[in-house]
Amino acid sequence: MNKHALRRADEETFYAVGVDLGGTKISAAVIDRGGQILQQHVMPTLAGQADVMPRVAEAVETVWSRFAAESGGARIRGIGIGTAGQVEWETGTIRYASDLIPGYTGTRVKSLLEERFGVPVYVDNDVNALALTEKYLGAGRNAKTFVCLALGTGVGGAVMTGGRIMHGAWGSAGEIGHLSVDYKGRPCICGNVGCLEQYASGTSIANLMNERLQAAGLAGTRAPLSAKETADLWLAGDPLAGDAMNEAIAALGSAVASLIHLFNPEAVVIGGGVAACGEPLFRRLREEVRRRAMPSMFAGVTIEPACGGGMSGAIGAALQVWEYAHE
Numbered sequence: 001m002n003k004h005a006l007r008r009a010d011e012e013t014f015y016a017v018g019v020d021l022g023g024t025k026i027s028a029a030v031i032d033r034g035g036q037i038l039q040q041h042v043m044p045t046l047a048g049q050a051d052v053m054p055r056v057a058e059a060v061e062t063v064w065s066r067f068a069a070e071s072g073g074a075r076i077r078g079i080g081i082g083t084a085g086q087v088e089w090e091t092g093t094i095r096y097a098s099d100l101i102p103g104y105t106g107t108r109v110k111s112l113l114e115e116r117f118g119v120p121v122y123v124d125n126d127v128n129a130l131a132l133t134e135k136y137l138g139a140g141r142n143a144k145t146f147v148c149l150a151l152g153t154g155v156g157g158a159v160m161t162g163g164r165i166m167h168g169a170w171g172s173a174g175e176i177g178h179l180s181v182d183y184k185g186r187p188c189i190c191g192n193v194g195c196l197e198q199y200a201s202g203t204s205i206a207n208l209m210n211e212r213l214q215a216a217g218l219a220g221t222r223a224p225l226s227a228k229e230t231a232d233l234w235l236a237g238d239p240l241a242g243d244a245m246n247e248a249i250a251a252l253g254s255a256v257a258s259l260i261h262l263f264n265p266e267a268v269v270i271g272g273g274v275a276a277c278g279e280p281l282f283r284r285l286r287e288e289v290r291r292r293a294m295p296s297m298f299a300g301v302t303i304e305p306a307c308g309g310g311m312s313g314a315i316g317a318a319l320q321v322w323e324y325a326h327e
């Protein structure tokens with residue numbers, strides 16, 4: 001916990017609770033309008049072992065009650081949830097969630113939490129929530145139109161156009177992980193082939209590396225490696241890791257070039273574990289995108305890391321309370 005980020009509550013202003021709900025952990029925070037954290041709590045999701053909504057309610061209850069005790073009753077304006085799965089945005093219902101969180105599909109997240117806590121609740125996809133963190137605290141301070149990619153276990157995406165998140169017909173626009181970069185490529189869980197997620201997620205980078213080790217007859221001595229180990233080997237000059245990362249970066253570069261052509265953004269922001277490779281990755285990626293994008297459209301586009309931090313999902317989730325307050 002970053003103690004320097006914790007502020008004392010001001011009774012005259014409003015605060016919001018944000019929750020980032022993933023397959024592994026639930027992160028909750030109370031923040032102010034400026035995105036500063038006043039309370040935070042992280043707990044395991046226990047997906048498949050416990051019902052998810054009581055866990056989410058417990059996370060909200062924990063940060064809210066601590067905040068109430070410390071602030072002398074300062075007001076919580078609402079709750080924002082950034083969640084795994086596809087969210088029917090207006091109703092705050094999970095239209096589809098993978099087996100990462102068994103039984104979650106169909107959950108009425110918004111109405112369940114509004115009944116329980118008696119304040120407005122806003123529910124969106126976790127990467128859309130991250131894009132709000134970028135809007136207020138990161139890339140969005142210099143750009144009204146930008147694209148976010150989160151390269152983690154899978155690949156998530158969000159599109160911000162003219163300062164507003166693009167939700168599509170019911171909330172699932174921006175599934176960039178399932179943008180195909182190869183129509184004859186690797187099969188994907190979604191039914192398509194060649195999806196970006198099959199090359200640029202942490203899981204896929206590890207697969208790309210382990211396949212090469214296998215082909216080189218080295219699997220017995222070195223495999224299976226993680227994405228982090230692959231990236232470390234790449235940075236140390238290992239040729240097989242270099243080859244695996246070249247494939248991941250080519251796929252990512254192809255997707256980013258298409259996103260630039262589609263949305264004419266000012267910035268492309270990339271977060272998640274894979275982005276922790278830092279500048280060597282970004283330098284190679286910019287070069288890859290420059291070769292693939294129309295020069296007129298590539299000119300002036302920044303490709304940069306997300307503003308980051310372990311609580312940025314929860315912060316963005318809470319920022320929904322102000323972003324959508326008048327809708």
Ligand SMILES: [Zn+2]
Nearest residue numbers: 178188190195
């Ligand atoms: Zn797919």
